[in-house]
Amino acid sequence: MKKTVTVIILIAIVxxxxxxxxxxxxxxxxxxxxxxTEMPSKQTIVKKTVATGSIVPKEEVLIKPNISGxxxxxxxxxxxxxxxxxxxxxxxxxxxxxxxxSAKNSINSASTQVETARLAFxxxxxxxxxxxxxxxxxxxxxNEFDQAQLSYDQAQQRYNQEKxxxxxxxxxxxxxxxxxxxxxxxxxNTEIRATVSGMVLDVPVKTGNQVIEANNFNDxxxxxxxxxxxxxxxxxxxxxxxxxxxxxxxxxEITVGAIENKNFxxxxxxxxxxxxxENGAIQFEIKGTLNKKDxxxxxxxxxxxxxxxxxKADSVTAIKEALVQxxxxxxxxxxEVATGDQVFERRDVELGISDGIHVQVISGLSETxxxxxxxxxxxxxxxxxx
Numbered sequence: 062m063k064k065t066v067t068v069i070i071l072i073a074i075v076x077x078x079x080x081x082x083x084x085x086x087x088x089x090x091x092x093x094x095x096x097x098t099e100m101p102s103k104q105t106i107v108k109k110t111v112a113t114g115s116i117v118p119k120e121e122v123l124i125k126p127n128i129s130g131x132x133x134x135x136x137x138x139x140x141x142x143x144x145x146x147x148x149x150x151x152x153x154x155x156x157x158x159x160x161x162x163s164a165k166n167s168i169n170s171a172s173t174q175v176e177t178a179r180l181a182f183x184x185x186x187x188x189x190x191x192x193x194x195x196x197x198x199x200x201x202x203x204n205e206f207d208q209a210q211l212s213y214d215q216a217q218q219r220y221n222q223e224k225x226x227x228x229x230x231x232x233x234x235x236x237x238x239x240x241x242x243x244x245x246x247x248x249x250n251t252e253i254r255a256t257v258s259g260m261v262l263d264v265p266v267k268t269g270n271q272v273i274e275a276n277n278f279n280d281x282x283x284x285x286x287x288x289x290x291x292x293x294x295x296x297x298x299x300x301x302x303x304x305x306x307x308x309x310x311x312x313x314e315i316t317v318g319a320i321e322n323k324n325f326x327x328x329x330x331x332x333x334x335x336x337x338x339e340n341g342a343i344q345f346e347i348k349g350t351l352n353k354k355d356x357x358x359x360x361x362x363x364x365x366x367x368x369x370x371x372x373k374a375d376s377v378t379a380i381k382e383a384l385v386q387x388x389x390x391x392x393x394x395x396x397e398v399a400t401g402d403q404v405f406e407r408r409d410v411e412l413g414i415s416d417g418i419h420v421q422v423i424s425g426l427s428e429t430x431x432x433x434x435x436x437x438x439x440x441x442x443x444x445x446x447x
Contacts, residue, residue: 098399098431104379106421108372108414109314110306112347114297116317116363118288119350122257125281129274130154130251132266137285141261149285150253152272164234171227178220189213259289262361293351293359295327295367301336301343307369308332313349314368317359325359326352329369372414379419384432385412396426397433405433 133153137143192209195201263286266272275281295315299307313327331348338344349367351359385394394412397405408430413421426432 096403096405097434099381099384099434100431101378101380101422101426101428103376104419104421105376106374106379106414106416106419107370108416109368109370110299110303112297112299112303112367112369114295114347114365114367116293116315116351116359116361116365117296118262118290118361119292119294120288121262122259122287123283124149124253124256124285124287125275125283126152126253126272127274128152128154128251130272132268132270132272132284133251135264135266135268137261137264139261139263143255143258143261143287145255145258147255148252149255150266152251152253154251155271161234164230167230168227168234171223171230175220175223175227178216178223182216182220185209185213185216253284255285255287257287257289259287262286262288288361290358290361291353293353293361295349295351295365296346297365297367298339298344298346299369301345304332304336304345306371307347312370314370315349315351315365316368317363317365319363320357320359323357325357326354327367328352374414374421377413378422378426378428380422380426380432382415382418382420383436384434385410385420386435397435398426399431399433 130152133151135150136148137150143149189209189212192201192206196203196206265283265286270282272282272284273279295313307329309329309332311329313329315325315327317323317325327349329347329349331346333346336343336345347367353359380396384396386396387394393409395407395409398408400406408425410425411423413423415421
């Protein structure tokens with residue numbers, strides 16, 4: 062029994078020794094790791110974040126009527142460039158029965174007042190002429206004559222005022238009935254004119270549509286939308302995780318999807334003080350004024366992306382960010398620099414801005430240093446020993 066156990070132990074030792082020798086042989090048979098190196102280079106590094114949005118006019122003006130009615134004629138269409146005061150449309154007034162009746166009653170009342178004032182004036186005129194004759198003959202005193210003259214002047218003034226009121230009542234009747242009257246000319250309510258110069262972006266109404274005047278109770282019907290297309294802005298939103306990195310007056314690079322191979326410069330001039338929840342994330346509105354240096358026409362409403370340049374370094378010494386290692390204790394960055402054939406030493410470095418691919422090296426390296434690619438990928442094994 063003891064002899065059998067001894068034999069088994071000896072066989073196990075031999076097998077273990079054989080496996081160990083095979084492992085050592087296989088380990089020595091592997092090719093040694095040869096680390097490649099890279100040298101620093103000159104790079105222009107731009108650190109930026111991207112906001113999505115669209116191109117819109119800086120100011121849009123909505124043209125609304127001053128009187129309710131039906132569109133009789135439209136003189137412009139979207140895309141037309143017009144000047145302030147140009148005629149946009151005409152409105153045909155549909156009289157309101159109640160307002161029309163009230164206007165007629167005002168005319169009748171004013172006519173009665175005119176006739177009453179005329180009779181009073183004629184009476185005072187007769188009294189005045191009679192008193193004048195008596196005064197010239199010395200029958201009445203100057204005080205009595207002055208009183209008669211005052212009454213005559215007051216009656217004449219009232220008569221003239223009542224005639225003005227009658228004229229106003231008739232004009233008001235014409236306005237209620239037709240929307241215009243004699244003497245208004247270009248200021249007639251039925252003529253809708255441009256209040257600013259610019260391009261017509263939209264004409265949402267058609268001939269025959271009913272429109273409502275703008276007043277204290279409603280905004281009124283929009284006849285046309287005008288804007289100066291030479292003054293465009295980028296309007297977009299950034300996530301709450303990015304808003305803390307940006308400030309006003311930062312440069313923007315605008316890319317419009319519909320205009321290929323062309324970027325536009327802009328300046329960030331507005332960041333919303335309050336965020337809005339959208340799809341579970343807080344978004345902040347931003348605006349940037351475009352600085353157009355050419356005649357490229359940008360249509361309002363085009364989708365665009367804005368690259369907000371947070372920092373930029375031109376022609377600086379840089380290395381790939383993948384070459385940088387960090388001390389596990391101090392978390393300070395360092396690289397390994399070749400001092401001989403496959404011999405490397407640690408070199409602490411001071412880093413600047415990064416774009417995610419390259420990082421600026423402020424100090425610690427020269428342009429001739431060879432940096433170890435410590436995380437290089439091994440080539441996949443080939444079949445057949447090749």
